[in-house]
Amino acid sequence: MASAVACAVLVLGAGWIYVFKLSPIIAEKVLIVALFSKMPPIQRVAIKALRDYPTKHAALALVVFINLKNLQEVPDPKTPEPPEEKARRRQQRARDLELAERATETLCLLTGHSFGTYFKREPYGHSWGSLSEDRWPTVLGSIDFWALGTFGPGALSLLGPGPPGAPPQPAAPPEGGGAR
Amino acid sequence: MKRAAFWVVFLVMAGAAFAYFWRVNDPLRNNPYILPLWVKYNVRMLAHPHPAVAHGAWLELWNLYFTKWGAYQLFPEHVANAAPISFLIERQSFPRGGDHAPAMEAFFARNQPIYYKTERVYCQTAGEALLAIMYREKKWAVDYQGDWQAWWQANRKHYD
Numbered sequence: 001m002a003s004a005v006a007c008a009v010l011v012l013g014a015g016w017i018y019v020f021k022l023s024p025i026i027a028e029k030v031l032i033v034a035l036f037s038k039m040p041p042i043q044r045v046a047i048k049a050l051r052d053y054p055t056k057h058a059a060l061a062l063v064v065f066i067n068l069k070n071l072q073e074v075p076d077p078k079t080p081e082p083p084e085e086k087a088r089r090r091q092q093r094a095r096d097l098e099l100a101e102r103a104t105e106t107l108c109l110l111t112g113h114s115f116g117t118y119f120k121r122e123p124y125g126h127s128w129g130s131l132s133e134d135r136w137p138t139v140l141g142s143i144d145f146w147a148l149g150t151f152g153p154g155a156l157s158l159l160g161p162g163p164p165g166a167p168p169q170p171a172a173p174p175e176g177g178g179a180r
Numbered sequence: 181m182k183r184a185a186f187w188v189v190f191l192v193m194a195g196a197a198f199a200y201f202w203r204v205n206d207p208l209r210n211n212p213y214i215l216p217l218w219v220k221y222n223v224r225m226l227a228h229p230h231p232a233v234a235h236g237a238w239l240e241l242w243n244l245y246f247t248k249w250g251a252y253q254l255f256p257e258h259v260a261n262a263a264p265i266s267f268l269i270e271r272q273s274f275p276r277g278g279d280h281a282p283a284m285e286a287f288f289a290r291n292q293p294i295y296y297k298t299e300r301v302y303c304q305t306a307g308e309a310l311l312a313i314m315y316r317e318k319k320w321a322v323d324y325q326g327d328w329q330a331w332w333q334a335n336r337k338h339y340d
Contacts (some may be wrong), residue, residue, distance in 0.1 A: 024230040054293040055229045055266060112297030150295045 028053040035103075040095055047102045054110045056151065063147045066140065069100040079088040104139060113167045115142040131140075215250045219258075226306040227263035231293045237266045238289040242313050255314060256339060259332055261306040264273045269303040269312050287312035301327070314339075 017023055031053060034046035050058045081089075108114055116139050205211075210219045222244075225237035244251035268290045276283040287302060289309070294301060303309045307327045315324055315331075322334035 021225065021228060021230075021233045024233060025228075028230070054231055054296070056293070056295065058231070058291070059295060110293065111295060112292075 012069045015071070024053060027059055028055055032057065035061055035065055040099060043099055044102060047090065047106050051106050051109055054147075059149070061106065061133055062103050062110070063143055066100050066103050066107070066143060069103075100136075104143070107143065113142075113146060115139050115146065168176060194219055209244065209248060210307070212250060215244075215248065216254055217245060219251050219254045223258045223261060223306055223310070224263075226261075226265055226309050229266050231267035232291055234265055235289050236289045238267065238269075241310065242289075245313050255310055256336065259307045259310055259314075261310070263306045264304060265306055265309050266294055268294050268296050268298060268301070269309060270298060271300075271302060284316070287315060 017026070028050075031046045031049050034042050035050070037043060037046075047062075050062065104115065104117060108117060116135065193330075207214050209215065219241070222237040222241050224240070226234050228234040228237065241251075245255060253266070269287050270290055271285055272288050274284040290296075294304070303312050311328045311332055320331075320335040321338055322331060324331045
Protein backbone atom coordinates (compact mmCIF):
# COMPACT_ATOMS: atom_id res chain seq x y z
CA MET A 1 0.00 0.00 0.00
CA ALA A 2 2.78 2.41 0.98
CA SER A 3 4.73 1.65 -2.19
CA ALA A 4 1.62 2.25 -4.31
CA VAL A 5 1.14 5.63 -2.64
CA ALA A 6 4.83 6.45 -3.17
CA CYS A 7 4.55 5.49 -6.85
CA ALA A 8 1.43 7.61 -7.26
CA VAL A 9 3.14 10.59 -5.62
CA LEU A 10 6.18 10.06 -7.84
CA VAL A 11 4.09 9.90 -11.01
CA LEU A 12 2.02 12.93 -9.99
CA GLY A 13 5.16 14.88 -9.13
CA ALA A 14 6.82 14.00 -12.42
CA GLY A 15 3.64 14.95 -14.27
CA TRP A 16 3.46 18.25 -12.40
CA ILE A 17 7.09 19.02 -13.24
CA TYR A 18 6.53 18.14 -16.91
CA VAL A 19 3.26 20.05 -17.36
CA PHE A 20 4.39 23.24 -15.65
CA LYS A 21 7.94 22.97 -17.01
CA LEU A 22 9.56 23.15 -13.60
CA SER A 23 12.78 21.36 -14.56
CA PRO A 24 14.59 24.58 -15.69
CA ILE A 25 13.65 26.21 -12.38
CA ILE A 26 14.92 23.24 -10.38
CA ALA A 27 18.12 23.05 -12.43
CA GLU A 28 18.71 26.77 -11.96
CA LYS A 29 18.31 26.47 -8.19
CA VAL A 30 20.69 23.49 -8.09
CA LEU A 31 23.27 25.48 -10.07
CA ILE A 32 22.91 28.46 -7.73
CA VAL A 33 23.54 26.16 -4.75
CA ALA A 34 26.57 24.74 -6.58
CA LEU A 35 27.78 28.29 -7.25
CA PHE A 36 28.02 28.94 -3.52
CA SER A 37 29.41 25.50 -2.69
CA LYS A 38 32.98 26.76 -1.95
CA MET A 39 34.42 24.00 -4.15
CA PRO A 40 36.15 25.73 -7.10
CA PRO A 41 35.74 22.91 -9.69
CA ILE A 42 32.00 22.70 -8.96
CA GLN A 43 31.76 26.48 -8.98
CA ARG A 44 33.44 26.61 -12.40
CA VAL A 45 30.96 24.09 -13.82
CA ALA A 46 28.02 25.96 -12.27
CA ILE A 47 29.17 29.32 -13.65
CA LYS A 48 29.41 27.88 -17.15
CA ALA A 49 26.09 26.03 -16.90
CA LEU A 50 24.27 29.16 -15.69
CA ARG A 51 24.68 30.58 -19.20
CA ASP A 52 21.74 28.41 -20.20
CA TYR A 53 19.56 29.82 -17.42
CA PRO A 54 19.19 33.55 -18.07
CA THR A 55 16.77 34.07 -15.20
CA LYS A 56 16.53 36.87 -12.68
CA HIS A 57 17.69 34.65 -9.82
CA ALA A 58 20.69 33.42 -11.80
CA ALA A 59 21.75 37.00 -12.58
CA LEU A 60 21.28 38.04 -8.95
CA ALA A 61 23.25 35.01 -7.74
CA LEU A 62 26.13 35.89 -10.07
CA VAL A 63 26.13 39.52 -8.87
CA VAL A 64 26.19 38.38 -5.23
CA PHE A 65 28.90 35.81 -6.01
CA ILE A 66 31.09 38.42 -7.70
CA ASN A 67 30.62 40.82 -4.80
CA LEU A 68 31.42 38.15 -2.24
CA LYS A 69 34.80 37.51 -3.84
CA ASN A 70 35.80 40.86 -2.35
CA LEU A 71 38.96 41.26 -4.41
CA GLN A 72 39.57 44.74 -3.07
CA GLU A 73 40.26 43.43 0.40
CA VAL A 74 43.93 43.77 1.33
CA PRO A 75 45.58 42.64 4.55
CA ASP A 76 46.94 45.16 7.00
CA PRO A 77 50.62 45.66 6.03
CA LYS A 78 51.54 46.30 9.68
CA THR A 79 50.40 42.85 10.74
CA PRO A 80 53.20 40.28 10.41
CA GLU A 81 52.28 37.38 8.16
CA PRO A 82 54.10 34.03 7.99
CA PRO A 83 55.32 33.04 4.50
CA GLU A 84 53.05 29.96 4.37
CA GLU A 85 50.04 32.09 5.19
CA LYS A 86 51.07 34.63 2.58
CA ALA A 87 51.46 31.95 -0.10
CA ARG A 88 48.11 30.43 0.82
CA ARG A 89 46.44 33.83 0.66
CA ARG A 90 47.95 34.56 -2.74
CA GLN A 91 46.79 31.22 -4.05
CA GLN A 92 43.32 31.85 -2.72
CA ARG A 93 43.31 35.29 -4.27
CA ALA A 94 44.33 33.99 -7.71
CA ARG A 95 41.56 31.40 -7.53
CA ASP A 96 39.01 34.00 -6.45
CA LEU A 97 40.04 36.29 -9.28
CA GLU A 98 39.67 33.50 -11.80
CA LEU A 99 36.22 32.56 -10.51
CA ALA A 100 35.09 36.18 -10.40
CA GLU A 101 36.37 36.62 -13.94
CA ARG A 102 34.39 33.64 -15.17
CA ALA A 103 31.29 34.77 -13.33
CA THR A 104 31.63 38.24 -14.85
CA GLU A 105 31.95 36.72 -18.30
CA THR A 106 28.77 34.71 -17.75
CA LEU A 107 26.99 37.81 -16.46
CA CYS A 108 28.10 39.70 -19.57
CA LEU A 109 26.61 36.97 -21.77
CA LEU A 110 23.35 36.93 -19.82
CA THR A 111 22.87 40.69 -19.77
CA GLY A 112 24.42 41.88 -23.03
CA HIS A 113 26.46 44.48 -21.13
CA SER A 114 30.25 44.52 -21.04
CA PHE A 115 30.57 46.24 -17.62
CA GLY A 116 33.84 47.74 -18.77
CA THR A 117 35.49 44.39 -19.44
CA TYR A 118 37.14 43.21 -22.61
CA PHE A 119 34.88 40.18 -22.93
CA LYS A 120 33.45 39.76 -26.37
CA ARG A 121 30.96 37.29 -27.68
CA GLU A 122 31.96 35.81 -30.98
CA PRO A 123 29.73 33.93 -33.44
CA TYR A 124 29.01 30.28 -32.57
CA GLY A 125 28.89 31.12 -28.88
CA HIS A 126 32.62 31.41 -28.30
CA SER A 127 33.89 34.21 -26.18
CA TRP A 128 37.31 35.56 -25.43
CA GLY A 129 38.95 38.13 -23.22
CA SER A 130 40.19 38.59 -19.72
CA LEU A 131 39.70 40.84 -16.80
CA SER A 132 42.80 42.38 -15.31
CA GLU A 133 42.85 42.91 -11.58
CA ASP A 134 43.45 46.66 -11.77
CA ARG A 135 40.18 47.09 -13.69
CA TRP A 136 38.27 45.17 -11.07
CA PRO A 137 36.97 48.08 -8.94
CA THR A 138 35.45 49.78 -12.00
CA VAL A 139 33.88 46.55 -13.22
CA LEU A 140 32.46 45.78 -9.79
CA GLY A 141 31.00 49.28 -9.57
CA SER A 142 29.38 48.88 -13.00
CA ILE A 143 27.89 45.51 -12.07
CA ASP A 144 26.47 46.83 -8.80
CA PHE A 145 25.05 49.90 -10.51
CA TRP A 146 23.39 47.76 -13.17
CA ALA A 147 21.99 45.33 -10.59
CA LEU A 148 20.52 48.18 -8.52
CA GLY A 149 18.98 49.80 -11.59
CA THR A 150 17.53 46.53 -12.88
CA PHE A 151 16.49 44.61 -9.79
CA GLY A 152 16.36 47.37 -7.23
CA PRO A 153 13.18 48.97 -5.89
CA GLY A 154 10.98 50.62 -8.47
CA ALA A 155 10.51 49.94 -12.14
CA LEU A 156 12.94 48.12 -14.39
CA SER A 157 15.01 51.07 -15.47
CA LEU A 158 17.80 49.34 -17.44
CA LEU A 159 19.97 52.39 -17.48
CA GLY A 160 22.98 50.47 -18.66
CA PRO A 161 26.15 49.34 -17.02
CA GLY A 162 27.09 52.72 -15.64
CA PRO A 163 25.73 56.23 -15.07
CA PRO A 164 25.67 58.31 -18.26
CA GLY A 165 28.76 60.39 -18.77
CA ALA A 166 31.14 58.92 -16.25
CA PRO A 167 31.97 55.40 -15.18
CA PRO A 168 31.03 54.63 -11.58
CA GLN A 169 33.78 55.15 -9.08
CA PRO A 170 34.07 52.57 -6.32
CA ALA A 171 34.56 53.51 -2.72
CA ALA A 172 38.06 54.52 -1.73
CA PRO A 173 40.20 51.47 -1.04
CA PRO A 174 41.47 50.94 2.47
CA GLU A 175 44.81 52.36 3.42
CA GLY A 176 47.69 50.37 2.00
CA GLY A 177 46.75 50.25 -1.63
CA GLY A 178 44.04 49.27 -4.05
CA ALA A 179 43.44 45.95 -5.67
CA ARG A 180 47.10 45.00 -5.84
CA MET B 181 0.15 -15.74 -21.12
CA LYS B 182 -2.36 -15.20 -23.92
CA ARG B 183 -4.22 -12.70 -21.77
CA ALA B 184 -1.03 -10.72 -21.11
CA ALA B 185 -0.14 -10.70 -24.80
CA PHE B 186 -3.64 -9.49 -25.62
CA TRP B 187 -3.35 -6.57 -23.19
CA VAL B 188 0.09 -5.59 -24.41
CA VAL B 189 -1.06 -5.55 -28.06
CA PHE B 190 -4.31 -3.81 -27.11
CA LEU B 191 -2.58 -1.07 -25.12
CA VAL B 192 0.07 -0.48 -27.79
CA MET B 193 -2.54 -0.20 -30.52
CA ALA B 194 -4.79 2.00 -28.40
CA GLY B 195 -1.82 4.28 -27.65
CA ALA B 196 -0.87 4.48 -31.31
CA ALA B 197 -4.47 5.26 -32.31
CA PHE B 198 -4.70 7.95 -29.63
CA ALA B 199 -1.43 9.53 -30.78
CA TYR B 200 -2.61 9.45 -34.41
CA PHE B 201 -5.96 11.08 -33.70
CA TRP B 202 -4.32 13.62 -31.36
CA ARG B 203 -1.92 14.65 -34.11
CA VAL B 204 -4.57 14.81 -36.80
CA ASN B 205 -7.22 16.66 -34.82
CA ASP B 206 -4.91 18.81 -32.64
CA PRO B 207 -7.56 19.17 -29.91
CA LEU B 208 -5.49 21.68 -27.92
CA ARG B 209 -6.10 24.23 -30.65
CA ASN B 210 -9.36 22.99 -32.15
CA ASN B 211 -11.55 21.55 -29.42
CA PRO B 212 -13.87 24.27 -28.05
CA TYR B 213 -13.69 22.82 -24.53
CA ILE B 214 -9.91 22.31 -24.42
CA LEU B 215 -8.92 25.57 -26.17
CA PRO B 216 -9.80 27.86 -23.21
CA LEU B 217 -7.72 25.65 -20.94
CA TRP B 218 -4.84 25.75 -23.41
CA VAL B 219 -5.02 29.56 -23.59
CA LYS B 220 -5.16 29.79 -19.80
CA TYR B 221 -2.19 27.45 -19.48
CA ASN B 222 -0.11 29.49 -21.93
CA VAL B 223 -1.04 32.74 -20.19
CA ARG B 224 0.20 31.17 -16.98
CA MET B 225 3.38 30.04 -18.74
CA LEU B 226 4.04 33.67 -19.77
CA ALA B 227 5.13 34.23 -16.18
CA HIS B 228 7.57 31.31 -16.23
CA PRO B 229 10.97 32.44 -14.86
CA HIS B 230 12.91 30.90 -17.76
CA PRO B 231 12.70 33.23 -20.79
CA ALA B 232 12.80 30.40 -23.34
CA VAL B 233 9.72 28.71 -21.86
CA ALA B 234 7.82 31.99 -21.51
CA HIS B 235 8.82 33.01 -25.03
CA GLY B 236 7.44 29.70 -26.36
CA ALA B 237 4.13 30.34 -24.59
CA TRP B 238 3.97 33.85 -26.08
CA LEU B 239 4.53 32.49 -29.59
CA GLU B 240 1.80 29.89 -29.05
CA LEU B 241 -0.60 32.63 -27.90
CA TRP B 242 0.38 34.75 -30.90
CA ASN B 243 -0.45 31.81 -33.17
CA LEU B 244 -3.76 31.15 -31.45
CA TYR B 245 -4.75 34.81 -31.52
CA PHE B 246 -4.29 35.13 -35.26
CA THR B 247 -5.73 31.74 -36.25
CA LYS B 248 -8.52 30.85 -33.79
CA TRP B 249 -11.60 32.92 -33.07
CA GLY B 250 -12.07 31.03 -29.84
CA ALA B 251 -8.73 32.30 -28.55
CA TYR B 252 -9.36 35.81 -29.90
CA GLN B 253 -12.48 36.08 -27.77
CA LEU B 254 -10.67 34.86 -24.66
CA PHE B 255 -7.84 37.41 -24.69
CA PRO B 256 -9.71 40.31 -22.98
CA GLU B 257 -10.25 38.10 -19.91
CA HIS B 258 -6.51 37.96 -19.33
CA VAL B 259 -5.29 41.50 -20.09
CA ALA B 260 -5.40 42.48 -16.41
CA ASN B 261 -2.99 39.67 -15.48
CA ALA B 262 -0.24 41.38 -13.45
CA ALA B 263 2.17 38.44 -13.23
CA PRO B 264 5.68 39.65 -14.14
CA ILE B 265 7.24 38.24 -17.31
CA SER B 266 10.84 37.16 -17.71
CA PHE B 267 11.39 37.67 -21.45
CA LEU B 268 11.97 40.74 -23.56
CA ILE B 269 9.41 42.26 -25.93
CA GLU B 270 10.80 44.74 -28.42
CA ARG B 271 9.21 47.05 -30.94
CA GLN B 272 10.05 46.62 -34.58
CA SER B 273 9.24 48.92 -37.49
CA PHE B 274 8.24 47.65 -40.90
CA PRO B 275 7.97 50.01 -43.90
CA ARG B 276 4.89 50.22 -46.07
CA GLY B 277 4.82 47.18 -48.32
CA GLY B 278 2.09 48.21 -50.78
CA ASP B 279 -1.52 49.40 -50.87
CA HIS B 280 -2.79 46.61 -48.65
CA ALA B 281 0.26 46.29 -46.46
CA PRO B 282 0.51 49.41 -44.30
CA ALA B 283 3.54 50.46 -42.33
CA MET B 284 3.62 48.68 -39.03
CA GLU B 285 5.27 49.09 -35.67
CA ALA B 286 4.55 45.79 -34.02
CA PHE B 287 5.89 44.20 -30.84
CA PHE B 288 7.79 40.95 -30.94
CA ALA B 289 9.07 38.77 -28.15
CA ARG B 290 12.71 37.77 -28.05
CA ASN B 291 14.24 34.72 -26.50
CA GLN B 292 16.22 36.93 -24.11
CA PRO B 293 15.77 37.77 -20.43
CA ILE B 294 13.86 40.95 -19.67
CA TYR B 295 17.01 42.48 -18.18
CA TYR B 296 18.95 42.01 -21.43
CA LYS B 297 20.46 45.16 -22.88
CA THR B 298 17.73 47.12 -24.66
CA GLU B 299 16.65 50.68 -25.36
CA ARG B 300 13.36 50.30 -23.54
CA VAL B 301 11.31 47.68 -21.71
CA TYR B 302 7.81 47.88 -23.19
CA CYS B 303 6.08 45.04 -21.36
CA GLN B 304 6.59 43.89 -17.78
CA THR B 305 3.46 41.85 -17.06
CA ALA B 306 1.64 38.95 -18.71
CA GLY B 307 -1.34 41.21 -19.44
CA GLU B 308 0.91 43.70 -21.24
CA ALA B 309 2.47 40.86 -23.22
CA LEU B 310 -1.03 39.88 -24.39
CA LEU B 311 -1.85 43.48 -25.30
CA ALA B 312 1.39 43.55 -27.31
CA ILE B 313 0.03 40.63 -29.33
CA MET B 314 -3.28 42.43 -29.83
CA TYR B 315 -1.65 45.68 -30.85
CA ARG B 316 -1.61 46.65 -34.49
CA GLU B 317 -0.71 50.10 -35.74
CA LYS B 318 -3.62 51.79 -37.61
CA LYS B 319 -6.15 49.21 -36.45
CA TRP B 320 -7.16 50.87 -33.22
CA ALA B 321 -8.74 54.25 -32.56
CA VAL B 322 -5.93 55.38 -30.28
CA ASP B 323 -2.28 54.44 -30.72
CA TYR B 324 -0.07 53.13 -27.96
CA GLN B 325 1.45 56.02 -26.03
CA GLY B 326 3.50 54.17 -23.44
CA ASP B 327 0.74 52.94 -21.11
CA TRP B 328 -0.81 49.63 -22.09
CA GLN B 329 -3.80 49.80 -19.78
CA ALA B 330 -4.69 53.32 -20.98
CA TRP B 331 -4.40 52.10 -24.56
CA TRP B 332 -6.68 49.17 -23.81
CA GLN B 333 -9.27 51.33 -22.06
CA ALA B 334 -9.36 53.65 -25.07
CA ASN B 335 -9.69 50.80 -27.57
CA ARG B 336 -11.61 48.01 -25.89
CA LYS B 337 -14.95 49.10 -27.39
CA HIS B 338 -13.50 48.35 -30.84
CA TYR B 339 -12.60 44.81 -29.88
CA ASP B 340 -15.08 42.47 -31.50
